[in-house]
Amino acid sequence: MNVIEMRDISKRFPGVLANDHVNLAVKKGTIHAIIGENGAGKSTLMNILYGLHRPDEGQILLNGQTVSIHNPRQAMKLGIGMVHQHFMLVPSFTVAENVVLGFEPQKGLRFDRTRAIRLTRELSEKYGLNIDPSVKVEDTTVGIEQRVEILKTLYRGADVIILDEPTAVLTPQEVQELFQTIRFLTESKKTILFISHKLQEVLHIADTITVMRRGKVVGNLAAQDATEQQLASLMVGREVLFEVEKQQTRIRDTLLEVRGIQALDKRALLAVKGVSFSVRRGEIVGIAGVEGNGQTELVEVLAGLRPAIAGEIVLNNAPIHHCSVQERRQRGMAHIPEDRMTVGLNLKGSVADNLIAGKQRQIPYQGSFLYSNAKEIKMYARQLIDAFDIRTSDPDATASTLSGGNMQKMVVAREFSFGAPCLIVSQPTRGVDVGAIESIHQKILDQCAAGAGVLLVSAELDEIYKLSDRILILYEGEIVGEFRPHQISKEEIGLYMTGAKRQERGRM
Incomplete structure (x- = not known):
């Protein structure tokens, strides 16, 4: 039985057709991987399922029934949870406080901390996550932070869990621990949507693989029948x-x-x-x-x-x-930082502003009276966009609208230039x-x-x-x-x- 069906989903942003009549069917209790190039539309599709975006066309079916998902809170009520690539935790809060945040157990009019700790511990033990509910998040590892995010979705009753690039910041040992957790979840009848670029991991963990390229689905394969080279060729449209x-x-x-x-x-x-x-x-x-x-x-x-x-x-x-x-x-000295979001980029600035950073006061990019030479900056930005294949609608597009991988290409392009x-x-x-x-x-x-x-x-x-x-x-x-x-x-x-x-x- 399909727990999720997305039929003819289309989503447009200014200058970009992110999803072009996408169809996706996910069986209950399976690990379904969605792979594709940066900007292929994977995260947009999952953000639609989680209620962060509204589709321009198409419909979503949950357990065979058509549903409209207007926001994440509604998605959570329907049993759909999402762990984002960049974690959304409060570092100074404990694990338990983060898990129950927004859905805190009460004792009268006050927060019931003892119950929050007990509920978090029970969930952690039930799904083999082994987390101390009392430790502060800022004192944990990245792998533990990810488990906390998974616990948050479970606490909110998720039966379908979307994992967006879940291994991007994990060590090899933490990846294996995550895979054990994922398998445990599917044994408990949970369904996992696994977004990734890492083909070896996808082949290792997934049951079914959907490949996207430039907003369209270009392949649906059983993982046991697929090869790394086959998936890579489908993703990018050429031999890799x-x-x-x-x-x-x-x-x-x-x-x-x-x-x-x-x-x-x-x-x-x-x-x-x-x-x-x-x-x-x-x-x-x-x-x-x-x-x-x-x-x-x-x-x-x-x-x-x-x-x-x-x-x-x-x-x-x-x-x-x-x-x-x-x-x-x-x-x-040039520097590509590990954290593109907080150190590498000005997310509120344009693609061109980010690509010119460090050269903005040089001729010909600075005009007279300290004003920028917009024409030269745009021309320079377009050169880097082409050279590093940065998928964006325009040099004036806001950096935050790009996919995580294209943000990384921006940082690499700027520093290598x-x-x-x-x-x-x-x-x-x-x-x-x-x-x-x-x-x-x-x-x-x-x-x-x-x-x-x-x-x-x-x-x-x-x-x-x-x-x-x-x-x-x-x-x-x-x-x-x-x-x-x-x-x-x-x-x-x-x-x-x-x-x-x-x-x-x-x-x-």
């Missing part, structure tokens, strides 16, 4: 290279030196503990590690977004640890599709071949392996191993990432 060819580059003199850097996290605890390494021109140095082991703080210190409490940073033989972000950029010799690249392909991953990887290699030095921080071990000349492993704020890709297996790297192994300092 899963392995970019890494040419041997000439590694030259030292470009970036990091000496004994120490830094605090947001709780004023020591997160980076005397880290030292170097990056040479023509070299890609990868940093592997489970998220939360100091990578974020280290990158923010290098980019000038967080002060170091000790140590030195030397770029092109000149110290920069006291320089501002802008001064570091002027001296030849500076021609900076030193690139600090953090999670460059998070939330982007296979075609864009291929393109971004190639552009990183091109920058390296042109003589740039690249520091690559990624939660994707495959990415680290494919691109890096050297791999540094970070655990609890310290470098615990340094290897070349051919010297170590992914399984052994996992032991270093979890602290089970540690290389002697003299051997690094």
Whole structure:
């Protein structure tokens, strides 16, 4: 029996036909994956199902009955829940407070905290989520935050749960834990809609796969009958290279030196503990590690977004640890941040404004009397939009209207366009599709071949392996191993990432 049917759904935004007569049928108690390029219409379709958008045409059937879903609260009453790619939690609240928020149990006129904790614990145990209801969200990991979001949907009575890019910010271990949770949910007769770009994961977890391209459904397949190459070709409309060819580059003199850097996290605890390494021109140095082991703080210190409490940073033989972000950029550093939403972009600004950021005061983009030269800015923006295949209706479109993957392409396009010799690249392909991953990887290699030095921080071990000349492993704020890709297996790297192994300092 189909629990969800979406028939001939169409949705238009200014200049964009996001969904073009889409049909979707989802069987009860199954895991149904929806895949496609960035901007293919996946999230728009699910936002319609969850009541965040209204369709221009078409109808939705729930258990065979036509329904009109005007808002998320109505969707929740119908048993449809959604876990968004960017979590919507209150960090200073406990797990239990976040789970019941908006639907709080009452004792008289007051919030019944004891009951909220009990209900959260019971749900957590019932679905094998194993979360402490009393801990504050800000003191948990990203994987736990996602479980809290799932608990929120279950608390509200969801039988259909939409997971939008659920593994984008998870470690390999957390992905496996999530998959165990998903299977447990389907065994409990829940239905999962799984939006993803990661084809290996989709083939591993899904029962059925719907492929979308440019707003249309281009394929419906049983996961057991599909291949990664077949799905990729359907997604992008051409053959995709899963392995970019890494040419041997000439590694030259030292470009970036990091000496004994120490830094605090947001709780004023020591997160980076005397880290030292170097990056040479023509070299890609990868940093592997489970998220939360100091990578974020280290990158923010290098980019000038967080002060170091000790140590030195030397770029092109000149110290920069006291320089501002802008001064570091002027001296030849570009930075792709891990969080495009809060650090990488001005979501209220236009696509053109975001692409020109950092160059807006340069000729020809600045006109007379400090006014911007709109014509030149638009022309420049269109060049980057074409070069990086950013799917947008217009350079004047607001950045927040783009899909997450196209937002990421905007950040990558802007930072690579500076021609900076030193690139600090953090999670460059998070939330982007296979075609864009291929393109971004190639552009990183091109920058390296042109003589740039690249520091690559990624939660994707495959990415680290494919691109890096050297791999540094970070655990609890310290470098615990340094290897070349051919010297170590992914399984052994996992032991270093979890602290089970540690290389002697003299051997690094």
